[in-house]
Amino acid sequence: MPFRIPTTAGQQFSLPWIKYSKIDNPSTGWGVALRMFFEIAFFRSLFRNTKADILNGRLYVGSNKWLWIGALAFHYCFLIILVRHLRFFVGETPWCISLIDSIDSFWQIGLPMLYMTDIIIAAALLYLLGRRIFNPQVKYISLPSDYFPLFLILGIVATGILMRYFAKVDITSIKELTLGLVYLNPIVPKGLGSLFYIHLFLVSVLFAYFPFSKLMHMGGVFLSPTRNLANNNRMKRHVNPWDYPVKHRHYEEYENEFREKMKKAGIPVEKE
Amino acid sequence: MYDGWKIILGLIVFVIIVTLPFTMSIGKPYVQPKPSIDTPEIQKMEKKQCIEPKQYMREMHIKILYSWKDYATREGKRVYVASDGKQYDVSLQNTCMKCHSNKEKFCDECHNYVNVKPYCWDCHIEPKVGGVK
Ligand code: HEM
Numbered sequence: 001m002p003f004r005i006p007t008t009a010g011q012q013f014s015l016p017w018i019k020y021s022k023i024d025n026p027s028t029g030w031g032v033a034l035r036m037f038f039e040i041a042f043f044r045s046l047f048r049n050t051k052a053d054i055l056n057g058r059l060y061v062g063s064n065k066w067l068w069i070g071a072l073a074f075h076y077c078f079l080i081i082l083v084r085h086l087r088f089f090v091g092e093t094p095w096c097i098s099l100i101d102s103i104d105s106f107w108q109i110g111l112p113m114l115y116m117t118d119i120i121i122a123a124a125l126l127y128l129l130g131r132r133i134f135n136p137q138v139k140y141i142s143l144p145s146d147y148f149p150l151f152l153i154l155g156i157v158a159t160g161i162l163m164r165y166f167a168k169v170d171i172t173s174i175k176e177l178t179l180g181l182v183y184l185n186p187i188v189p190k191g192l193g194s195l196f197y198i199h200l201f202l203v204s205v206l207f208a209y210f211p212f213s214k215l216m217h218m219g220g221v222f223l224s225p226t227r228n229l230a231n232n233n234r235m236k237r238h239v240n241p242w243d244y245p246v247k248h249r250h251y252e253e254y255e256n257e258f259r260e261k262m263k264k265a266g267i268p269v270e271k272e
Numbered sequence: 273m274y275d276g277w278k279i280i281l282g283l284i285v286f287v288i289i290v291t292l293p294f295t296m297s298i299g300k301p302y303v304q305p306k307p308s309i310d311t312p313e314i315q316k317m318e319k320k321q322c323i324e325p326k327q328y329m330r331e332m333h334i335k336i337l338y339s340w341k342d343y344a345t346r347e348g349k350r351v352y353v354a355s356d357g358k359q360y361d362v363s364l365q366n367t368c369m370k371c372h373s374n375k376e377k378f379c380d381e382c383h384n385y386v387n388v389k390p391y392c393w394d395c396h397i398e399p400k401v402g403g404v405k
Contacts, residue, residue: 086292086293087386087387088386090292090293090296091297091300091302091303092300093387094296097387098387098389101387102389108391110338111334111335111338111390112334113391168331168332168334168335169331170327170330170331171382171386171388172305172330172382172385172386173330175385175386176304179297179302182293182294182297183302191327191330219286222282223279241274
């Protein structure tokens with residue numbers, strides 16, 4: 001880029017005595033690192049989400065944090081659940097996974113113990129889906145590719161919850177299947193119900209669908225030029241790295257070549 | 273200014289994380305759980321069956337135990353009628369652990385395998401190693 005195109009959400013660095021926002025409008029690499037960290041870990045730009053409404057004939061714009069809360073809750077629960085599943089994929093579960101497990105179930109409700117992430121992810125997903133169904137503006141811009149991942153993940157979560165708390169499955173046999181895959185020595189244990197295979201199928205669909213869908217925002221967030229570039233346009237010269245020498249011709253050369261013809265045609269020339 | 277190396281670095285980190293289940297298992301032998309039912313009580317039985325059929329027990333023992341807790345401590349109900357009509361005393365210590373007196377070779381075998389840590393033994397007395405009371 002000959003210059004950078006960061007979103008500015010705060011005072012830019014200019015004169016040393018003018019206070020500037022180091023994270024929202026960073027001028028250094030460290031500032032960018034912080035901005036990216038807050039974006040990825042806390043969805044900082046979604047935190048600024050606003051909502052416009054007409055009340056009594058007047059337009060009001062107010063902050064709206066529900067989407068931010070719902071999205072954050074969903075993503076963190078998904079991460080924790082995914083990490084917890086590691087107990088099916090490694091022979092001896094590392095202590096840090098067990099720790100996450102015991103924190104997640106520390107209420108000790110029921111047996112098998114209730115994971116709070118299961119409740120939160122289900123609630124968050126229903127909210128995110130409900131938003132697309134009941135909010136007219138969001139509904140209008142929602143596409144099948146918005147609903148599909150929601151339904152898919154809801155299906156995965158529903159079958160997972162059914163397996164753990166209600167229908168019950170033979171976990172030991174399931175781990176024999178998964179470890180068989182990890183040790184590149186696949187086996188199909190007997191006695192596994194269809195519920196597990198539905199869960200596994202939906203997960204496989206999700207992973208296959210992932211790279212071709214909007215879910216690639218997982219990788220894309222790292223590559224957003226408006227976020228991952230320091231706003232130092234006025235301090236540094238940015239040269240387009242793929243600029244190649246363009247063939248050009250000055251007007252003088254042009255006129256030298258065509259002067260006679262131009263005169264004949266009555267076109268004014270600079271040099272006689 | 274090309275930033276390609278950052279992308280390649282990110283991809284490498286991603287691949288390392290995603291292949292963790294495989295790489296973490298390298299060099300570790302695969303131990304299959306083999307819960308043992310070789311205890312004096314079970315050897316004495318003619319038909320070696322738990323209170324319900326084996327597959328049902330594999331899936332549901334946790335639910336049965338949880339309902340037994342409520343039966344015994346809340347409802348004062350001390351008799352469990354199995355699906356084949358036989359009656360059992362609702363008691364972890366006196367019914368389950370009477371036969372399965374080898375906790376570390378039976379219960380722990382699978383529980384450690386799938387990393388579940390039942391909190392039964394917070395209250396109940398854990399059987400001594402060797403199974404002799
Ligand atoms: C995107 C990936 C996945 C998601 C979001 C997911 C989600 C869930 C959820 C929400 C549960 C409920 C209990 C819990 O929270 O642990 C669950 C349970 C379960 N999942 Fe998954 N799952 C995924 C992948 C897998 C895979 C790849 C397997 C195995 C091949 C698997 C096997 C199981 C089993 C066996 C249970 C029952 C656990 C129990 O009874 O304790 N899941 N899953």
